[in-house]
Amino acid sequence: MCGITGTSWTSRDKNISPDVLQRMTSVLAHRGPDDSGGFHSDIPGKSILFSAENSFADFQPHSDVGAALGHRRLSIIDLGTGHQPLTNEDGTIWIVFNGEIYNYQELRKELIQQGHQFKTESDTEVIVHLYEEQGTACVERLRGMFALAIWDERRQRLFMARDRLGQKPLFYRQEADRLSFASELKSLLQIPGADRTVDPHAIDLFLAYQYVPHPWSILKGYHKLPPAHRAVYENGQLQIERYWTPPYQHPEINSQFPFQSVDQWSAALRETLTESVRIRMRSDVPLGAFLSGGIDSTIIAGLMQSMSDRPVHTFSIGFPVKQFDERSYAREAAKMLGTDHHEYVVDPAALEMLPRLSWHYDEPFADSSAIPTMYLSQVTRQEVTVSLSGDGGDELFAGYDRYRAVALSQWFDRLPAFARKMMTASIWQKLPASVEQKSFRRRVKRFLAGLSVPPERRYLKWVGIFDTERRHEMYAPGFREQLADFDADQFLLDAYQLCPDRDFVTRTTATDVQTYLPCDILTKVDIASMAHSLECRSPFLDHHVAELAAAMPLKYKMHKGRGKQILTDTFSDLLPESIQTRKKMGFGVPLNHWFRNELKPLLFDVLLDQRALDRQIFDPQAVEQLISEHLNLQWDHSARLWSLLVLELWFQTFLDPVSIPDHFPDPVLI
Known part of the structure; x- marks a missing residue:
């Protein structure tokens, strides 16, 4: 597994120096601690060895069209000769690759029969020769997880692709006369003059989904290549297309x-x-x-x-709060299977690593x-x-419990209008229920509240943290105006359209x-x-x-x-x-308990800090009300408070000057 980065330019003014490429690559060192390397089309020999002794202070760009590629390597296969960037026999095709191709041995045999010569035993070199044979269609033959970038010097084009299910990430930024890409957003921010303007739409999407979905990024002008897509940057133009869709037809x-x-x-x-x-x-x-x-x-x-002919190492982690601790089941499974099992427990002190968490997740x-x-x-x-x-x-x-609610709601949609009106009446929301979000009554009220909207939006109302109405109530007036008529639900609605012909539960899983x-x-x-x-x-x-x-x-x-x-x-x-x-537990965290106890001061210290208030994204009174209702056991707002906390810590990490801790607190060994 690795980290990749690079650029392609169509104007000499947008050429990046090898020193900038080294910074873009070095910030990904955690993804590949074993090796690093670069390619630059304006460097004699083109291959770069990054080191403290290797300075490029005298670098002068000379090509109007070119590329630079950087790579950090985690050695998994072909430990001795799998260095990247890697090239073909005549040095006209260069690749940086993150992932694993599981059918590479079969593809390698096929390519050897077609006359290709290999210098390594790596899966990366298989992609190079497959690209020579099939061009951009090569990704359709790959079985595995990947994000890759190929510089084709003969065509003077950059080709990028991401695996079908989206296991490996790929960010990019297109600007006048340059396209830059990387495994992580922080790598693109190493380019001199990189813009860090926050996209208000991305914040709205984040609060709706608890992540910033593709193709958006938290920063304006930066994007994620969606899963199962490939892209070609040539003559200053970027073309993106989908190459695979799950076969959800009847x-x-x-x-x-x-x-x-x-x-x-x-x-x-x-x-x-x-x-x-x-x-x-x-x-x-x-x-x-x-x-x-x-x-x-x-x-x-x-x-x-x-x-396996020996016990497989297995690993589990849990919490000292019983309803969030699955270790007993993992222990039972390990005993039955005969694995060599290791288990650990995490306590509230784990939240000491939040700044580090913000740094790694980029968004x-x-x-x-x-x-x-x-x-x-x-x-x-x-x-x-x-x-x-x-x-x-x-x-x-x-497998998710929410699919049962989706199935049950289909029964509701077939009821007569008077019955549907009765079940969605506001009176049911006034009935008392436990503050715990997973209590039976609370789930019933949440289920009934969602029945009043169309099925696709209903699903987001059930799984989302902040629905549209609550988000807009939270926003400061000026921020709300920036959103205009933006509809965060559309990301989910578009995905539903890719599977139009099956039952609604299957459409929802798709x-x-x-x-x-x-x-x-x-x-x-x-x-x-x-x-x-x-x-x-x-x-x-x-x-x-x-x-x-x-x-x-x-x-x-x-x-x-x-x-x-x-x-x-x-x-x-x-x-x-x-x-x-057993009932499904999920890999949850006892935030409800932590926020009312050990982490209570964190809510005030971060969410009501003057830095957070000065951003003018949220109405301070609305934030205070969330905290108050949670601490006074009126409502379990732990997921919402966590979202606000994560957002503010991201601001402090990437937009405010802070120091990033260089280690995680150790978990407790059991």
Whole structure:
């Protein structure tokens, strides 16, 4: 796993020096501590070795069109000769690549038969030669996770691409006569004169979704290349296109999966997922697995152990608050599977690492499970360099509890108008309920409140942190005016349109695959793992598995309101009975408890600090009311307060002068 960065220019004035390229590359050192290198089309020999002794103070740009590429390497495969940037035989094609290609050995054999000569054993060189053969279509042959950039000197064009499910990130900025790209936004900010103007629309999107979705970025003029997209920058023009879409059309017309029974689907699932795990165990460094004690991670760990001749290292992390602690289930799964298990616990002192968290995530990111994920990556890296995870199982196989609410709401939509009006009456919202958001009455009130809007917007109302009305109530008048008629819901509504013909539950899972999965779950895991130079591989996100799941009828995924039924049945030999029947817990953080106790001072010190008030984004009285209602047990605003806290800390990290701590507080070893 690696960090990549670079630029392409079409005017000599926008040429960047090798020293700037080195700064852009060095800020990604955590993604690749083992090696670094660069390419610059204006340097004799073009290849650059970054070092303190290697200065480019006398550099003079001379090309009107050119490129510079930077790379930080985490060595996983071909430890000795996999240095990047890497070129073809005649030095006309150069690549920087972040990720892993799991079918590279098969592609390599094919390319050798076509006459290509290889200098390394790396998967990166396979991409170079595949590009020579197939051009930009080469990404359609790649099975894996990737973000890549290729400088084609013959055509004088820069080609970029991102993997199908969005496991690896790629930011870019297009300005007059230059396109710049990087694995992380902070790399682009190393370019002299880089603008840091905040996009008000991005703030609105962040509060709606708890992340800034693609193609937006928190800063104006910066973007994210969406998953399953490729881009060509040539003659000063940028062309972006989608190259893959999950096949969510009706199973009856999907000839790729002509299965007629649940047994056939189950057999295909067992074979496809097993193969996905097997090829992800290719590595020249130690491997392990995250093990939460849920269905998905237990299946992955079980398949790994079945293909290993020694105990697989597994890792879990928990909290001293019982309802957020899954370690007992992970322990039970590890015992049944025979893994070498390691477990840790995180306490409120973990919040000491918040400034560091803001630095690594580059943008406001309010999924609080980033905290345990960061710590889990830290402790896992102490034992292994690669870890497999169960990410993607919930979205692909209808595992979230909210999908049951979606299914139930379809029944509501078929009721007569008078019955729908009665169920959505405001009187139900006035009934008393527990302050806890997950209490039964609170969930019922939230469910009924969402029934008054169309199904697509209803779903966002259920899963969002701040709905449209609450966001606009929070905003200061001047900030609200900047938003004009911007509709943050449109990101989700557009995703629904990519799957128009299936039942609404399947459409909703398809929407999550294209929004919540890449923008939240995979961003969280990529940043947390790369912060500690850990490669994380997700077998469920192999596109063969994803295509199988997309085509599968909902009745095999969800049975009697319970999701992931086919996963449980297919892999029951790997799952303890208690895990097969347990309720889904999720990888949550006890913020509700922490904010009313140990972290109470943090709310006042950060959210009501004069720096925060001077930004004039929020009405101070509205912020004070949120804090008061939470502390007085009137409402659980912990997720909303966390979002505001994360946003303000991002401002302090990237727009205010602060010092970034260079380490994380250690978790407690159990």
